[in-house]
Amino acid sequence: MSLHIYDTSTRAIREFVPVEAGRASIYLCGATVQAPPHIGHIRSGVNFDVLRRWLTRSGYDVAFCRNVTDIDDKIIRVAAEEGVPWFVVAERNQRAFTWAYDTLGCLPPTVEPRATGHVPEMITLMERLIARGHAYASGGDVYFDVQSYADRYGALSNQKLDNMRAAADTDDESCKRDPRDFALWKGEKPGEPTWPTPWGPGRPGWHLECSAMATKYLGPAFDIHGGGIDLIFPHHENEIAQSQAAGDGFAHYWMHNGMLKIGAEKMSKSLGNSLLIPEMVQKVRPVELRYYLAAPHYRSSIDYSEEALLEAAAAYQRIEGFVTRAAEVIHDVDADAPLPQAFVDALDDDLGTPQALAVVHEVVREGNVALSRGDKEAVARLLAETQNMLDVLGLDPRSPQWRGAGSDLSPVVDALVAVALEQRKAARERKDYAAADAIRNQLAAAGITVEDTPHGARWELTR
Numbered sequence: 001m002s003l004h005i006y007d008t009s010t011r012a013i014r015e016f017v018p019v020e021a022g023r024a025s026i027y028l029c030g031a032t033v034q035a036p037p038h039i040g041h042i043r044s045g046v047n048f049d050v051l052r053r054w055l056t057r058s059g060y061d062v063a064f065c066r067n068v069t070d071i072d073d074k075i076i077r078v079a080a081e082e083g084v085p086w087f088v089v090a091e092r093n094q095r096a097f098t099w100a101y102d103t104l105g106c107l108p109p110t111v112e113p114r115a116t117g118h119v120p121e122m123i124t125l126m127e128r129l130i131a132r133g134h135a136y137a138s139g140g141d142v143y144f145d146v147q148s149y150a151d152r153y154g155a156l157s158n159q160k161l162d163n164m165r166a167a168a169d170t171d172d173e174s175c176k177r178d179p180r181d182f183a184l185w186k187g188e189k190p191g192e193p194t195w196p197t198p199w200g201p202g203r204p205g206w207h208l209e210c211s212a213m214a215t216k217y218l219g220p221a222f223d224i225h226g227g228g229i230d231l232i233f234p235h236h237e238n239e240i241a242q243s244q245a246a247g248d249g250f251a252h253y254w255m256h257n258g259m260l261k262i263g264a265e266k267m268s269k270s271l272g273n274s275l276l277i278p279e280m281v282q283k284v285r286p287v288e289l290r291y292y293l294a295a296p297h298y299r300s301s302i303d304y305s306e307e308a309l310l311e312a313a314a315a316y317q318r319i320e321g322f323v324t325r326a327a328e329v330i331h332d333v334d335a336d337a338p339l340p341q342a343f344v345d346a347l348d349d350d351l352g353t354p355q356a357l358a359v360v361h362e363v364v365r366e367g368n369v370a371l372s373r374g375d376k377e378a379v380a381r382l383l384a385e386t387q388n389m390l391d392v393l394g395l396d397p398r399s400p401q402w403r404g405a406g407s408d409l410s411p412v413v414d415a416l417v418a419v420a421l422e423q424r425k426a427a428r429e430r431k432d433y434a435a436a437d438a439i440r441n442q443l444a445a446a447g448i449t450v451e452d453t454p455h456g457a458r459w460e461l462t463r
Helices: 039-057 073-082 086-103 119-131 206-218 229-245 277-283 286-294 306-329 341-348 353-372 376-393 410-429 433-445
Strands: 004-007 012-015 023-032 061-069 135-138 141-144 182-187 202-204 221-228 250-257 260-262 448-453 456-461
Touching: 004 250, 023 039, 023 086, 023 206, 023 229, 039 061, 039 086, 039 221, 039 250, 039 260, 039 277, 039 286, 039 376, 061 086, 061 206, 073 086, 086 277, 119 135, 119 141, 119 182, 119 206, 119 229, 141 229, 182 206, 182 229, 202 206, 206 221, 206 229, 206 250, 221 229, 229 250, 277 286, 277 306, 286 306, 306 353, 306 376, 306 456, 341 353, 341 376, 353 376, 410 433, 410 448, 410 456, 433 448
Parallel strands: 023 061, 023 221, 221 250
Antiparallel strands: 004 012, 135 141, 141 182, 182 202, 448 456
């Protein structure tokens, strides 16, 4: 079985057949940087990071473009409230998003374009649309004419044009031919940033920027466009309309992740229920938070609770415990060991991470049995399978991301703890148990847990 994914545009599971053999291209709607990210934002990043890793593991050369919307109404409003330039707000929050993606182990995108850096491409796209009769300039703005695309507009969101509400994306709707027409470009307003165009100064509309950036970096036709389910309408619907009306094939597959909620409400800043990433990684470790976000199927909704978060952390710790114990017995892991077929089938079936993690836990159970009976050959095989599966999911506890490799103090800490454990071993051998307990207690006070095993003492940072 090859990769099959649920395509929102056809509302069906489809086999993934790339535009170009051996290559996979993904455009993910990234952050609108008016505020720092909560876990609902970063869920999308984790879900599509798993997709990217799986495509890479499946042999594809992956181009992954994740944009940044660094100018829009919300950013301008926050800047006005704070009395700072708009770019200060955008830069501050883009850095917060980058930190959050990095902290949760998301691989850096191939390219991460900002909207404000692509105004020339937007102007070209608007010129193409006007020339084809799908857009018009009015009152300093430029609008997409939905009636010119009426036979296809609404297909992604499964809506009829006659049933749609007004776009309500400008202060003065009188400039529009139809209230459902959406703004490609917004004319100059006092105190707002502007860029020059043939139709006068102004700034981009939200939808235009993604079409311009996606096609610039991935080509006029590319494989997968992703984002949260809340973006299907109007954002993604409008992207399709303006791109295809201009003559681009655009995305062949549309993937949307579910929302993260608290109770019955979608997580949002306006509800005051945001759970920001710096706060969350005080509750659990970053790798445990990633496990929590990756474990449900990407299309399902997550109803957040701290109890569920801690259960996910405990589940990850069971996996981590096996890997840690097994690695003390098996020092060299076969990175080329085949993945269990059930794991492959799970991810090929619309990125089924719940089923994939069930396979991981089953292999871990077998591994613990092999450890208990001292079967090193089985332990070696099961450890390799486990780590290779976890690598696909971005959850391998022995990877540099989660071991803290690169920290200047890591070798020093390792050496110092090793010295302390040698001293403790010597005290135990001479039956000076008080001294041995004192060393253990001092390590515990420093945040280091010591566990005595048949293979000797092992240590880890206290969770």
